[in-house]
Amino acid sequence: MPEGPSLRVFHGRSRRLLGAVVQRAGGRTRQLDVRQLEGRQLQQSQVHGKCLFLGFGRGPRSGFTTDPESVSPTGSSVPVSAGGSGISGNPTPNLWLRFHFGLFGSVRCDEFARAKRANKRGDWQDPSPRLVLYFPGDRFLVFYNCRLCVCGDPRLDPHTDVLSREFDKAKALCALQHAQPVCYTLLCQHHFSGLGNIIKNEVLYLSGIHPMSLGSQLSAEKLCTLLEHVLLFSKEWLDNKQKGIGLKYHIYQKDQCPRGHAVKRAELGPPHGLQRSTWWCPVCQPAEHDAPSRPLD
Ligand SMILES: [Zn+2]
Numbered sequence: 226m227p228e229g230p231s232l233r234v235f236h237g238r239s240r241r242l243l244g245a246v247v248q249r250a251g252g253r254t255r256q257l258d259v260r261q262l263e264g265r266q267l268q269q270s271q272v273h274g275k276c277l278f279l280g281f282g283r284g285p286r287s288g289f290t291t292d293p294e295s296v297s298p299t300g301s302s303v304p305v306s307a308g309g310s311g312i313s314g315n316p317t318p319n320l321w322l323r324f325h326f327g328l329f330g331s332v333r334c335d336e337f338a339r340a341k342r343a344n345k346r347g348d349w350q351d352p353s354p355r356l357v358l359y360f361p362g363d364r365f366l367v368f369y370n371c372r373l374c375v376c377g378d379p380r381l382d383p384h385t386d387v388l389s390r391e392f393d394k395a396k397a398l399c400a401l402q403h404a405q406p407v408c409y410t411l412l413c414q415h416h417f418s419g420l421g422n423i424i425k426n427e428v429l430y431l432s433g434i435h436p437m438s439l440g441s442q443l444s445a446e447k448l449c450t451l452l453e454h455v456l457l458f459s460k461e462w463l464d465n466k467q468k469g470i471g472l473k474y475h476i477y478q479k480d481q482c483p484r485g486h487a488v489k490r491a492e493l494g495p496p497h498g499l500q501r502s503t504w505w506c507p508v509c510q511p512a513e514h515d516a517p518s519r520p521l522d
Pocket residue numbers: 482483484485486506507508509510
């Protein structure tokens with residue numbers, strides 16, 4: 226599922242239509258009667274971790290005002306903060322939608338996703354949107370592969386969002402020190418909102434830490450290094466996304482690590498919890514009792 230950096234990009238796209246009134250709504254979602262969105266103004270877009278929140282209110286039935294920051298076609302002007310953005314002077318939205326994206330979930334602005342390959346029957350069938358919001362001037366927002374629901378006012382905690390300037394490092398370090406494998410703690414959205422499986426695998430490799438190392442057995446220095454990699458990697462991924470540069474993995478889905486060692490893979494997760502594919506290099510990321518820590522080049 227998309228991780229924090231992707232959500233920021235989706236947020237940037239939805240912001241381009243802030244102030245516009247939904248003329249028509251479509252899509253194949255059954256989680257919502259989409260007609261209730263028609264005639265409402267898109268007033269707010271907020272992002273927290275892996276969730277996107279859109280706020281709608283009763284707006285003017287015509288007219289179109291855009292947020293000055295939202296006009297960039299690349300979304301590059303979207304600030305890195307967990308806060309939302311809205312229209313100054315407008316009333317508080319009276320209808321909020323929360324979006325949670327599945328694997329390959331996305332938001333597009335003024336374009337539909339096209340089939341990248343033929344299906345098993347040989348048909349080139351374009352992905353089917355869950356929700357499409359049509360605005361004046363042939364503008365539209367399309368939402369793919371997501372769960373959506375009406376929710377109350379989002380209560381966001383920027384202190385836990387790995388892409389927020391207000392991220393609370395001290396609190397995060399305490400969480401990492403728990404006597405459980407660090408690869409479980411990293412995926413806990415209460416402490417590391419927006420951090421997903423790709424970031425988990427990559428930062429553990431970059432820190433030279435075995436995924437099953439207990440946080441309580443790692444030195445404070447190692448945990449600080451891990452935390453710095455979490456923040457840096459997430460930020461760089463977002464910056465690259467906004468420039469249209471793809472991410473090159475060090476370890477995720479790799480057979481060999483960058484130093485040429487064979488990579489191991491296992492499904493790891495808390496008992497009775499979600500097991501997630503984990504890749505690690507047994508040489509660069511030795512278990513704590515296997516070998517002394519080594520500097521990573
Ligand atoms: Zn290696």
